[in-house]
Amino acid sequence: MSSIGIDGLVSGLDTTALINNLMQIESAPQTLLKNKSANASILVTALQALNTKVASLATNAAKATKVESWDGHKVASSSTAVTARVSAGATVSTLEFSVDNLAKGQVAMVDLAQAGTPPVLTVVRGGVVKTLEAKGNSAPEMAELINKAAELGISAVAVRVGNAVGGAEPEYRLQLSGVTGEANAFEVYAGMGTAGARLVDSAATTGATKPLVKAADAKITLWPTSGAAIPLTLSSATNTFADVLPGVTVSVAAKTPADAPAVLTVTPDNDSMRKLVSDVVGSVSVVLSEITSRTAATTSTGSDGRSVVSGGLFSGDSAIRFLADSVRSAASMPVSGRSPSEIGIMLDRSGAITFDQAAFDKAMAADPDGTQQMAMAIAQRVADLAKSSSDSIDGTLTLKIKSQEGMVSDLGKQIEEWDRRLAQRREGLQRTYSALEVTLSGLQSQSNWLTSQLAGLPTWNSNK
Template sequence: MATLGVDGIASGLDTSSIISALMQIEAGPQTLLSRKKSTAQSVVSSLQSINTKIKALADAAATAAKASTWTTFKATSSSSAATATASTSAAAGSLTFSVDAVAKTQVSLSASVASGADLTAENPPTLTVKSADGTYASVTADSNSLADIAKAINDGDLGITATVVSTGSGTSRLQLTGTTTGTDGAFELYVGDEAAVTGGTATRLDSSVTRAASDAQITLWKGTSEEQTFTQSSNTFTGLMSGVDVTVSAVEEDVTVSVAVDASAGKTQVSGLVTKMTAILDAIDAGTKASSTTNDDGTTSVTGGILSGDALVRNMRAKLSEAMTYPIDGVSLSEYGIEVDRYGDISFDGDAFAAALAEDPDGVAEAMQTLAARVEDAADLYSDSYEGLLTQSLTTRQTEIESLASQISNWDTRLAARQEALYAKFTAMEVTLSSLNAQMDYITSALDSLPSISSSSK
């Protein structure tokens, strides 16, 4: 509320400055509340950031604690002629085979013509594909132009694609390619409906087969009495090994597919835990780190961080660090590549971890699951959405901030009323002084108007 004051009209005083100084004194408690609120907000912001990091650690630890995380296998091939992928049901092992043939799609051509009308007089024409399994599928083009015929084939889900290819001298032909490899993808394309095709009156459109559909073939234990050949339309041999699919792409002898525990997956899990834990500890250290300043008199003042002296933060750091660094069944975590230096900083040696995993996959997997479960428990202790100690502390602190905001707002009303009262008092004072000054001027004037009395001496 704006207040109109009479600034020193009668007294000559700087009334506004006096009231401003008085209001600064009156606002002292509100200023302290504002500082307290600002500090509390900084603490909450810092703790919220830490809590978010702890939740991320808990999620990562929960994944790493699962047995399935440590039964991930990776399949590799000795040759680019074959690639292999391992599923969750894969097991360690290897298999050598020869790639005798790669499955290919059929490619056929129509006659070379000046226009589609030279292929068929029907306009619009009905096109029918006879598949290798003896089934038929038909589609009708918008016209008998080569472009419309190709479009109808491509839009018709017939199991083939069509491309108009220029052959020079104003002629073109259709290239027809099967969408499925192997003999299962073989086809014949006719002009006419199914009845015409089965009745023998339809005209075959793909008059020339440039590449016949062919199957993929591999041979196991080639050259031995146990030699066994597998032939199929797909280049992917599903389940060739337990939980392993092999896809061939070139003919080659003696291709070996090997399956082993995926060390990179485990390494990623542990490295992620260490990275997330380090981020949490660094954030806590940054919030508790003291800073020093040199005063004008040469002395040094030390100020604690915004989280200094907070027992919850101190205990939380200790608990999380212990979970990540304490031995497992008497074995130091350095055996698994998790190192702790003399300053308490945690680091991860990926090579040391990979070596330990290669030597004892099951033992390392079990130890890391134990570690992850321990870290998850410690993280949940503080960051659980309902019962986490840090989560509950943040809720309490937020309530305190809201209370401080309410008190500050109440002080705004109180100070506004106080300022208005001061302006009223000083205004009344100026009015009273002005009246007194007027009376004094009147008396002085009256006295000055009285006749003077003179006396003579004898």
């Protein structure tokens, strides 16, 4: 419990200022600990930022070491009616074809008046037989029942086909729409099962049961200009043809004339390959720039007017300097006696790593396999180094960060201990000075009493 005193009540001393000045002297060791903790926290933040960049370097470099990453191709179509996309496994190739037909879904109209009261329909599609019985006579009710029958794969909607006459309800028909493909054609029968009247016949070409739109497959003819006696055709239930060429998926949107077919051309995607290398070099540059900026010295003017040179946060840190040298070496050291500069990875006099796109393109054109192998070897060296530095368990940077975090934690505990120690010291000083005031007050009271007693004594005149 702290003592309470009033400054200068008896002594006239400014005891609060006096105690504060004493405490400032007493807390000097804690101030040093706080400064050390703050600097260690700043270093932890800087190391974490560097570790994030090294981890990104590891990711980009690891990607460039994978063979599938270099399996980059692009496809071009000569026709606006045809689009294509490539995936893994694509190879350099060319294909010519005409679009003869687009995939369609069957569309049919049903008159519920032919299905009894209340109407009962049996729908057959792809081996699925579904009987639907409405409680009322409305087409919207039957449409709702069909839409809920997901196994049919048919959507239904009530369409008004006549106007109201003489106050009567307008006439509606039930429009049914199936998914694309000949195999998805459907038939509709009146009543329970397929013994009743056929209201929709998917195979009919004439008559009342003919579909409004027949289900159809998309069809293409390969190399139509070749004049082959037996044309090569492909069909698809949708307007998409998968793996027409290895790793190439084609989508058709319109028919093409037989004498003006679409031509697909699959070529190497040099842009994606170039990006693999440029991403690695870019990440290397980011790591080196981060270290350089944190190491560079700064100059300031001291209180005496002289210049003061201060080292950067990473100055004198041999582990960080070794990391920078290792990254630089991994990216620039020769591979099987060949310099990385041959494929555009350059090391300048300042120690910076840059990427020469023109040199890489030239190397790819002259020796694509050799260039790829060299780039993968360099990426592997960089990936291994970055991984060993940034690994979340035992990476050298990770361990360094944990060590600094431990130091910050220990310093925090010491600072807390000093808080308790200084609080006790302040309380002791307050008690001491409060006791001093009490003692002085007692002495002053005694002095005043003695003075009053002496003043009350009789005065003796020695002359008489």
